Amino acid sequence: MSEQRNPYLGRTPRPWLELRFRDASGxxxxxxxxxxxxxxxxxxxxxxxxxRLVRSRVAPIRTNFGDMAGGWLQLFMPEDGLVExxxxxxxxxxxxxxxxxxxxxxxxxxxxxxxxxxxxxxATDFWFRTPSPQPPGTP
Amino acid sequence: xxxxxSSVRDEAEVERNVQAYREAKGELDRxxxxxEFVAFAGGKLAAHSGDFEQVVATxxxxxxxxxxxxxxxxxDPDEGDADILATDRVxx
Numbered sequence: 001m002s003e004q005r006n007p008y009l010g011r012t013p014r015p016w017l018e019l020r021f022r023d024a025s026g027x028x029x030x031x032x033x034x035x036x037x038x039x040x041x042x043x044x045x046x047x048x049x050x051x052r053l054v055r056s057r058v059a060p061i062r063t064n065f066g067d068m069a070g071g072w073l074q075l076f077m078p079e080d081g082l083v084e085x086x087x088x089x090x091x092x093x094x095x096x097x098x099x100x101x102x103x104x105x106x107x108x109x110x111x112x113x114x115x116x117x118x119x120x121x122x123a124t125d126f127w128f129r130t131p132s133p134q135p136p137g138t139p
Numbered sequence: 140x141x142x143x144x145s146s147v148r149d150e151a152e153v154e155r156n157v158q159a160y161r162e163a164k165g166e167l168d169r170x171x172x173x174x175e176f177v178a179f180a181g182g183k184l185a186a187h188s189g190d191f192e193q194v195v196a197t198x199x200x201x202x203x204x205x206x207x208x209x210x211x212x213x214x215d216p217d218e219g220d221a222d223i224l225a226t227d228r229v230x231x
Contacts, residue, residue: 024206055195056178056210059157059217069153072191072210085191 002080005127010034010101015126017109021053022076029053031106034098035119035126039110043073043088046095049106050088058087065093075113080130086113149207155182156209164211173214180208
């Protein structure tokens with residue numbers, strides 16, 4: 001079992017995860033994202049991060065934050081057993097709001113990704129656990 | 140080329156491909172296997188494969204920038220409109 005445990009962060013304390021993505025060139029990009037179990041979207045990023053990471057597009061969505069462009073992003077964390085093509089969306093409004101809370105925040109991570117593992121929190125920390133990847137040759 | 144003009148053209152191409160997808164989506168479930176990736180480029184269906192990277196490679200080989208193409212996975216729920224996000228009025 002692989003675990004990420006992070007002390008709450010931000011102007012008002014927020015749970016967050018660091019997720020790593022791979023862009024079209026194969027470069028690895030780590031982003032701190034506010035964990036929002038109420039978000040039905042896997043990832044919502046500030047537009048400059050979305051533009052950096054998007055591999056191809058999906059249809060946009062209309063939300064109470066306005067219309068959001070969407071696309072496929074490559075979540076790439078093989079050491080944590082997380083290699084998934086995920087749908088992500090772009091929102092300047094979300095990007096501004098999370099950055100106002102803490103300048104390191106690049107967006108939100110929602111339920112479709114959180115439920116790939118087990119998540120929880122206590123008075124000080126938020127954590128996210130994923131099954132360890134199987135070693136090569138394991139039946 | 141002017142960056143903003145290029146960006147407008149890129150978004151126009153995305154919108155054209157979104158429109159092509161919307162016109163075809165009723166047929167996709169019948170025409171392709173579950174989980175197949177189907178790509179729209181140049182305003183029409185341009186590639187399909189069970190492997191996303193294969194679809195991207197096909198689009199590039201045909202001269203398309205995959206970042207302006209729409210790729211859907213057959214059987215995925217249509218996320219559509221009016222999703223409600225919990226944090227709209229909350230000060231983060």
